[in-house]
Amino acid sequence: MQVLTRAARAEGPEIQAxxxxxxALSGVLSLAGLGLSVYLxxxxxxxxxxxxxxxxxxxxxLKVTTSAQSHFLGMPVAVLGLGYWVVMTxxxxxxxxxxxxxxxxxxxxxxxxxxxxxxxxxxxxELLIIGAICIYCTGVHxxxxxxxxxxxxxxxxxxxxxxxxxxxxGRRR
Amino acid sequence: xxxPTGSDRTKTDKExxxxxxxxxxxxxxxxxxxPNGRSGQGAGGPRRxxxxxxxxxxRGGGGGGRRTPSxxxxxxxxxxxxxxxxxxxxxxxxxxxVIVLVVVKIVGGGNTLSSGAKAFQPASPTVVAxxxxxxxxxxxxxxxxxxxxxxxxxxxxxxxxQLTFPGPNGTSLPGVYFYGAEYCPYCAAARWSAIVxxxxxxxxxxLGNMQSSSTDIDPSTPTFTFVETKYTSPYIVFKPEEYYSxxxxxxxxxxxVLTPFTKVEASLVDTYDTSKYFPQTLSExxxxxxxxxxxxxxxxxxxxxxxxxxGLTRNEIASGLADAKNPITQVIVAGANYFSASVxxxxxxxxxxxxxxxxxxxxxxxxxxx
Numbered sequence: 246m247q248v249l250t251r252a253a254r255a256e257g258p259e260i261q262a263x264x265x266x267x268x269a270l271s272g273v274l275s276l277a278g279l280g281l282s283v284y285l286x287x288x289x290x291x292x293x294x295x296x297x298x299x300x301x302x303x304x305x306x307l308k309v310t311t312s313a314q315s316h317f318l319g320m321p322v323a324v325l326g327l328g329y330w331v332v333m334t335x336x337x338x339x340x341x342x343x344x345x346x347x348x349x350x351x352x353x354x355x356x357x358x359x360x361x362x363x364x365x366x367x368x369x370x371e372l373l374i375i376g377a378i379c380i381y382c383t384g385v386h387x388x389x390x391x392x393x394x395x396x397x398x399x400x401x402x403x404x405x406x407x408x409x410x411x412x413x414x415g416r417r418r
Numbered sequence: 419x420x421x422p423t424g425s426d427r428t429k430t431d432k433e434x435x436x437x438x439x440x441x442x443x444x445x446x447x448x449x450x451x452x453p454n455g456r457s458g459q460g461a462g463g464p465r466r467x468x469x470x471x472x473x474x475x476x477r478g479g480g481g482g483g484r485r486t487p488s489x490x491x492x493x494x495x496x497x498x499x500x501x502x503x504x505x506x507x508x509x510x511x512x513x514x515x516v517i518v519l520v521v522v523k524i525v526g527g528g529n530t531l532s533s534g535a536k537a538f539q540p541a542s543p544t545v546v547a548x549x550x551x552x553x554x555x556x557x558x559x560x561x562x563x564x565x566x567x568x569x570x571x572x573x574x575x576x577x578x579x580q581l582t583f584p585g586p587n588g589t590s591l592p593g594v595y596f597y598g599a600e601y602c603p604y605c606a607a608a609r610w611s612a613i614v615x616x617x618x619x620x621x622x623x624x625l626g627n628m629q630s631s632s633t634d635i636d637p638s639t640p641t642f643t644f645v646e647t648k649y650t651s652p653y654i655v656f657k658p659e660e661y662y663s664x665x666x667x668x669x670x671x672x673x674x675v676l677t678p679f680t681k682v683e684a685s686l687v688d689t690y691d692t693s694k695y696f697p698q699t700l701s702e703x704x705x706x707x708x709x710x711x712x713x714x715x716x717x718x719x720x721x722x723x724x725x726x727x728x729g730l731t732r733n734e735i736a737s738g739l740a741d742a743k744n745p746i747t748q749v750i751v752a753g754a755n756y757f758s759a760s761v762x763x764x765x766x767x768x769x770x771x772x773x774x775x776x777x778x779x780x781x782x783x784x785x786x787x788x
Contacts (some may be wrong), residue, residue, distance in 0.1 A: 283649065291681065299648075307677065307678075308678075311678040358508075361512055365512070365515055365519075368516065368519055369519050372520065372522070372523040373519065373520050373522065373523060390509075390512060393509070393512070394505060394508075394509050397501075397504055397505040397508050397509070398501060398502070398505040401500070401501055401504055402501040406500075409513070413540060415519060
């Protein structure tokens, strides 16, 4: 008699395993994003003067981090970024990647898309409104983009989206 | 009757079970390509196969024993396509949006939309050269007085913790802080002397053309802006702050903010740009432009009356700086000698060629007597 696991009984195609290097890379990206976010959040509360960054010309962290656009809906963008990366770090942990709960993987994908959308908003604010960019913010933007590519290349496939459903017998969990 | 077959199947099942028990992160491709959709018979297990690993897709059992009778699948070559398309399509979309933003920024001329400030206009190299290389003989000949305007020397405030800023290579150097505004005519006047003086200790880059507000007193006084200026010196760190532009804000209630304070700068202004040190010009709770802080040891507000620059162009003022007899030059250079003496006071009298010069020693002497 074949015994189906709980996950195998779940609806939808089975969750495919993810190569270890992708899990590791997502962890590294998340920790890098988290580190930069912590730095920017500390700078927000202590004073942007602690940022080791040019304060004149096109690269002007002070101008960016103290601009009107440094708040979004009344919340400091630095704090929003910190919250985002805390959640993403959890979602990109090995345990989360190996979870059989499809909602975790869907949340990772959704947050990655949301993140890049917010990055594009912030980038447009920097270029078109503030007139300067912040290298640390740009670092976070690049990490967000890399994470999006990684997640887009991984999560839809692992969730079996875009292919015919298969029987999930034999799944490990 | 079923023994051989049953034994084989049992063995195969065990091997399959082992494969299924592999860590899910294993990256080892399996024979047989993609799962064939039959429970318990897909040799590919939970992992998808690497179709780029060579050989035609779904080619059967591979080089080993034939374990999985795979069916040819016309869909296999396109297995990666939906994911790849989604991934690279999304990435391309993001890149295209970023490129569009950069192009809009460039085509738009680099103007900021909300600050209200005009685009940065670099000062002409000729003017910059004239302002930043005033002959030493002019400093010495002019000294610290002018027949056309009174020069207000910096005030000395002993007993304060020295102001330092991070310098290159992690060093800490005596700090000179300027708090000004582009609209402010007194700042416009003082900048001439500041640039002339500080050029003896370091190098300015990206000085911009500026004039004070056209609607304030001494309108449109020609000057420079420090908004994008970079100053390098082996002796000091100069941090200029142009707090306001010379453009009235949309509400008409003041000027648009160019560069908000850092915490350190706010502390300097709150502590030293006050009526305690400038009782003749500031009331309780007020701060004023311009404000120079030389290492928390010497402070300067208004240097001289900007009205003497009225009617002159930036080029005319700059071109006269090599002439010690020019009355405007005398005002600017006299102020510059005071600024030079102030810097010498906080940087250990370096460089000696400047700090021991006649004009600077005269200013230093006057500062000690004041």
